[in-house]
Amino acid sequence: MLTITTNKKSQMEIIGLVIIVILISLALLFVLQFSLKKPVSVKKSYTHATVASNEINALIKSNTNCSGRTMIAVSDLLKDCALYRRQNGYMVCDNGMKSCEFLDNTVDDILDKTLRAWGKDFKLTAIVSDTIVINKTGGTAQAAREVEMYPLQIPGMGIMFINLEIYG
Amino acid sequence: MNRKSQIKMTETISILVIFFVLMLFGFMFYSNFQKRALLTEQQELIAKRAVVNSLKTTFLNEFRCEQTEPSGTCIDLVKFGIFKNNLELDDELEAYYSNVFSTSRIYIVDIIKNTTINLYDNPRINYTKLTSVQTPVLLRNVTYMLNNERVTWDSFGVLHVDYYHK
Numbered sequence: 586m587l588t589i590t591t592n593k594k595s596q597m598e599i600i601g602l603v604i605i606v607i608l609i610s611l612a613l614l615f616v617l618q619f620s621l622k623k624p625v626s627v628k629k630s631y632t633h634a635t636v637a638s639n640e641i642n643a644l645i646k647s648n649t650n651c652s653g654r655t656m657i658a659v660s661d662l663l664k665d666c667a668l669y670r671r672q673n674g675y676m677v678c679d680n681g682m683k684s685c686e687f688l689d690n691t692v693d694d695i696l697d698k699t700l701r702a703w704g705k706d707f708k709l710t711a712i713v714s715d716t717i718v719i720n721k722t723g724g725t726a727q728a729a730r731e732v733e734m735y736p737l738q739i740p741g742m743g744i745m746f747i748n749l750e751i752y753g
Numbered sequence: 754m755n756r757k758s759q760i761k762m763t764e765t766i767s768i769l770v771i772f773f774v775l776m777l778f779g780f781m782f783y784s785n786f787q788k789r790a791l792l793t794e795q796q797e798l799i800a801k802r803a804v805v806n807s808l809k810t811t812f813l814n815e816f817r818c819e820q821t822e823p824s825g826t827c828i829d830l831v832k833f834g835i836f837k838n839n840l841e842l843d844d845e846l847e848a849y850y851s852n853v854f855s856t857s858r859i860y861i862v863d864i865i866k867n868t869t870i871n872l873y874d875n876p877r878i879n880y881t882k883l884t885s886v887q888t889p890v891l892l893r894n895v896t897y898m899l900n901n902e903r904v905t906w907d908s909f910g911v912l913h914v915d916y917y918h919k
Contacts, residue, residue, distance in 0.1 A: 631886075632887075632888075635811075635825075635888055638826070639826050640889040642826050643826065643909045644889075644909060647891065648907050648908060650865065658907065694864070695909055699864070699911060703887060
């Protein structure tokens with residue numbers, strides 16, 4: 586009888602120790618979960634919001650070196666390219682390139698020196714009436730993103746939606 | 754009886770020893786965790802300062818474009834040039850803007866024309882690091898022809914604000 590009681594006593598103690606170990610492990614897991622979670626940095630949240638809106642605004646309104654005689658903005662190239670997509674554009678720039686090709690090169694040049702150089706993951710599209718005028722990506726698409734949209738009226742076609750998504 | 758109590762004492766002492774060892778490990782882990790948290794907080798504060806400097810510069814009225822453009826998105830290059838000259842020539846003005854811009858370097862890069870215009874450079878003594886904030890902006894150059902015709906050239910630019918720190 587005494588032996589049985591002694592055995593049960595030690596078993597109870599071991600169970601107690603196991604419960605304590607389990608509780609401490611759970612507490613540690615809980616702490617680790619919070620410590621490993623990276624808070625969104627101030628710089629990142631600012632740059633995503635500001636960069637997206639400023640980038641698209643400056644890009645559309647910026648003049649280009651297409652012609653030395655008349656000022657041709659990116660928005661003009663977008664309109665021309667959208668209207669004459671099949672012919673690769675109607676306007677011909679001073680270097681012999683048509684508007685779509687010149688637009689593509691200009692946008693690539695700007696993106697290379699800005700978003701791509703800063704290591705941003707992004708997607709830039711310009712679509713009007715199922716016609717894709719610009720489709721540029723950098724890095725990998727992620728769930729978290731900042732989206733900015735700029736509408737541009739294309740006579741005879743409707744509204745072109747220029748979307749810039751910055752991920753991360 | 755003696756043996757039983759000795760065993761009991763040994764048991765209690767060993768539990769206490771294990772308890773203190775666990776406490777020690779816990780304390781070491783916690784202090785390490787706190788050290789990393791403090792470092793992260795310090796980096797966050799530095800990044801916040803860099804962002805504040807960039808915001809101040811982007812929204813300055815001194816070289817802002819006309820009201821047709823949203824604030825913080827456009828820089829008037831003529832006003833920028835005048836401001837830059839005034840900053841270089843007037844010591845009082847420079848001292849005033851040193852408080853605004855702090856220890857940083859501010860310059861704009863015209864992406865289309867591939868040119869750089871420096872505005873302000875005040876490095877911190879013995880700085881070891883630089884936190885950069887880049888903001889795309891529209892650079893507007895307004896000129897008047899001989900017949901008083903107003904010509905506006907808009908270019909894609911980037912405003913760089915580099916914050917010096919240790």
